[in-house]
Structure formats: structure tokens, C-alpha cells
Amino acid sequence: QVQLVESGGGLVQAGGSLRLSCAASGRIFSINDMGWYRQTPGKQRELVAVITSGGSTNYADSMKGRFTISRDNAKNTVYLQMNSLKPEDTAVYYCNADFGEYSGSYYYSFNSWGQGTQVTVSS
DSSP states (O other), X not given: OEEEEEEOOEEEETTOOEEEEEEEEESOSEEXXXXXXXXXXXXXXXXXXXXXXXXXXXXXXXXXXXXXXXXXXXXXEEEEEEOSOOGGGOXXXXXXXXXXXEETTEEEEEEEEOOOEEEEEEO
């Protein structure tokens, strides 16, 4: 059983910054991709950024240049540094990770979500 716990959300004024953290815990053999998604009421959850275990990153176009995703593999933690925040960045931000595990000699992967953290940007 694994768990993803986000922290760092809150209320910030437009133009400000926040740093989100997401720590994975539990029985962990390996973590492949880790990422951040966000969702606003009535809309589908959308990708913010993703980072591979090797450190390669990919961002949604609207976040490029403002958001930076990073990870600390030793701590099983992924971060999202958000700068120049805009009111339209207001959303619940979710952490996501692909885990690898063995069952006997059989390797399989599974995906898990955190509970979400609210980010509110005031104008």
C-alpha cells in the first residue's frame, strides 16, 4: 500500500509564488513518472507537469516558464514551484505517481493519486 500526501497549497496574491510538495510513503519498490495535475469545478483534471525518474520534464503550455517540477528520489518526493501565479491558476492540485512493484518474479506498475491541495490566487 502506498500513499501520496501533498502539502504547500494556500492563498496567494496574483504574481506571487507557492511551492507544492508531494511525498510518497508506504511499501515502495520504485517510482517511475511523477506529476502534478489540477482541476477546477466542472472541468476535467488537466496535466500541469510530469517528471521521469531520470529527471526529464514535460509541462502544459500555459505553465511553461512559470512552473518548475523537480523531484528528490532519495525522499520519494516531487515538488512544484509555481511563480507568477494568476487567478486562473486557482484549482485543486493533485499529485500523481506511477509505481513499480514485484509480485514474485512478475513486475507490474500501478498509478496512484494524492488527495489534492487547494491553491487559490486572488486578483
